[in-house]
Amino acid sequence: MRKLLLQLDSSRLPSVFDRVVAYDGAADEVMSYGGIAEADVRDLIHGCIFTRGPKDLKHTAVFIGGADMTAGERLLAAAKQAFFGPFTVSVMLDSNGSNTTAVAAVAKMVQAAGGGGDVRGKHVLIVAGTGPVGVRAAGLFAKAGAEVVITSRKADAGERARDLVLKRFGGRVRAITLRDASEAARACEHAALLLNAGPAGVMLVPQQAWANRPGLEVVADVNAVPPLGVDGVDVMDDGVVKHGVRCFGALAIGNLKMKVHKACIARLFERNDLVLDAETIADVARELSAKPQ
Numbered sequence: 303m304r305k306l307l308l309q310l311d312s313s314r315l316p317s318v319f320d321r322v323v324a325y326d327g328a329a330d331e332v333m334s335y336g337g338i339a340e341a342d343v344r345d346l347i348h349g350c351i352f353t354r355g356p357k358d359l360k361h362t363a364v365f366i367g368g369a370d371m372t373a374g375e376r377l378l379a380a381a382k383q384a385f386f387g388p389f390t391v392s393v394m395l396d397s398n399g400s401n402t403t404a405v406a407a408v409a410k411m412v413q414a415a416g417g418g419g420d421v422r423g424k425h426v427l428i429v430a431g432t433g434p435v436g437v438r439a440a441g442l443f444a445k446a447g448a449e450v451v452i453t454s455r456k457a458d459a460g461e462r463a464r465d466l467v468l469k470r471f472g473g474r475v476r477a478i479t480l481r482d483a484s485e486a487a488r489a490c491e492h493a494a495l496l497l498n499a500g501p502a503g504v505m506l507v508p509q510q511a512w513a514n515r516p517g518l519e520v521v522a523d524v525n526a527v528p529p530l531g532v533d534g535v536d537v538m539d540d541g542v543v544k545h546g547v548r549c550f551g552a553l554a555i556g557n558l559k560m561k562v563h564k565a566c567i568a569r570l571f572e573r574n575d576l577v578l579d580a581e582t583i584a585d586v587a588r589e590l591s592a593k594p595q
Contacts, residue, residue: 303361304330305571308350310338310377312368312397320367320396323560327567329363338368343380347391356388356574363570364393371397371434382577392576394566394583399559400434401580402566403524404499406559407435407550408442409587411495411520414541414548422447427493429453429480429507429531430500432463435524437470438580439497444473445581453480453489471580486511490518498523498531509534513545526552562587 307329309316316334324332335346350362366377374397381393396402412419426443428436431452444450444467452467452475454460460477467475480489486507490496494517500506502525512521513534525531530552534544540554566578566586578586 303354303358306330306350306362307332307567307570308346308362308364309334310343310346310364310366310381311336312338312366312370312373312377317367319399320365323563324365324567327564328571329567338377340376340380343377344384347381347384350391351385351389359389359391359574360571362391362574363567364391365567365570366393366395366397368397371400371437373397378577378579390575392570392572392574392578394570394578396563396566396578396583398434399563400438401578401583402559402563403555404435404438404442405580405584405587406562407497407499407522407524407555408439409562409584409591410541410550410555410558411497411522412446413591414520414550415495416519420447421495424448424494425492426450426495426497427453427489429486429489429496429498430455430504431497432459433499433501436497436499437463437466439499440467440475441471441473442580442584443495444468444475445471447473448495450475451489451493452477455479455481480506482506483508483511490515493518495520496522496532498525500525500531502527503529505529505531505533507532509545512547515547518547520548520550522550522555524552524555526556558587558590561590565590 316336464477523532537551537553539549539551
């Protein structure tokens with residue numbers, strides 16, 4: 303039986319990137335719909351669950367994407383509400399690649415941190431953490447027991463991001479204002495792990511702010527567009543030690559993100575009741591990391 307993936311995208315045009323990865327992951331056919339709102343979801347989901355018997359529903363799955371994670375979360379909630387009894391299919395949320403990117407960055411950083419991957423009590427700084435990748439990464443770190451600090455250029459944006467993390471993930475999170483790169487050294491003072499989740503082409507952390515800083519163990523940057531977000535961290539750095547700190551660049555993180563994304567698509571077709579969101583995608587990443595390469 304053919305593996306069919308229903309792609310529901312909140313953006314007007316469904317993501318070609320997500321569609322290509324779906325084919326590479328396991329899907330035989332991808333049915334892509336753009337501009338999807340909550341009111342559209344029920345009928346589309348019912349089209350999935352009523353066409354095959356319950357024992358065959360594992361061959362149908364749903365991928366929710368789009369540029370807006372908040373919209374994606376609403377679509378996921380609507381999809382889950384449309385399921386009932388044995389009439390369910392597996393579903394994955396990865397709007398703007400936020401879940402898989404955040405998971406990959408956190409997995410790399412946790413594995414490299416001292417303490418055998420235990421980040422409980424460690425101070426984690428998420429620079430420009432108000433976007434979807436920053437919020438999801440902050441949430442994963444907070445759920446793991448770290449003490450998380452989100453930076454933002456504007457105090458109100460930082461507080462909103464903090465509230466989102468606390469509501470969705472819990473843990474210990476606070477927000478501070480970092481108006482520009484000149485304030486990065488102050489923000490880095492107590493950090494053990496530092497992740498730049500800022501916009502492409504904006505340098506936010508000068509090298510002198512993080513290099514040879516006492517207590518700083520890991521630095522990671524998800525910005526692949528010059529100038530890079532963390533000065534001195536190259537896109538291909540994959541655990542390279544520089545100035546006493548283990549460094550991860552955007553392409554090294556992206557390589558793991560792609561492996562996780564493809565593995566998750568394949569996982570959707572193994573059962574009909576799987577929901578892949580930040581935490582469950584992180585579980586897949588841990589399983590991949592545990593396997594011998």
